[in-house]
Amino acid sequence: MTRRVDLTPAAADLLRQLVSVHGPVMFHQSGGCCDGSAPMCYPDGEFKTGASDVRLGSLEVEGIADVPVWMSGPQFEYWKHTHLTIDVVPGRGSGFSLEAPEGVRFLIRSRLLTDEESAALS
Secondary structure, three states: OOOEEEHHHHHHHHHHHHHHHOOEEEEOOOOHHHHOOEEEOOOOOOOOOOOEEEEEEEEEOOOOOOEEEEOOOOHHHOOOOOEEEEEEHHHHHHHOOOOOOEEEEEEEEEEEOOOHHHHOOO
């Protein structure tokens, strides 16, 4: 099955840790400036998605509930031809994202979808 979004093993480990403290989580990427250009992790349902937001899919992480991933509609228009991988790196993230106190931050790594992937997602 072709997916628009995946995550690295390090990001999966961090999600399990965050869920143990905060309960189920979700991601949203607004594409705004500064912190909004990174994937933000919130308690599931705390960030209210709107009619223009696009659900990219759900991340399946062993040991926790699936993690929905959302992106703002305008940002999706720029990224609709890419496969996204959520990763985690050392550094200070957003004060609003759940990983901020952990001394790490989530980020997006991307690559262009293949013609076959694009066709499957259409």
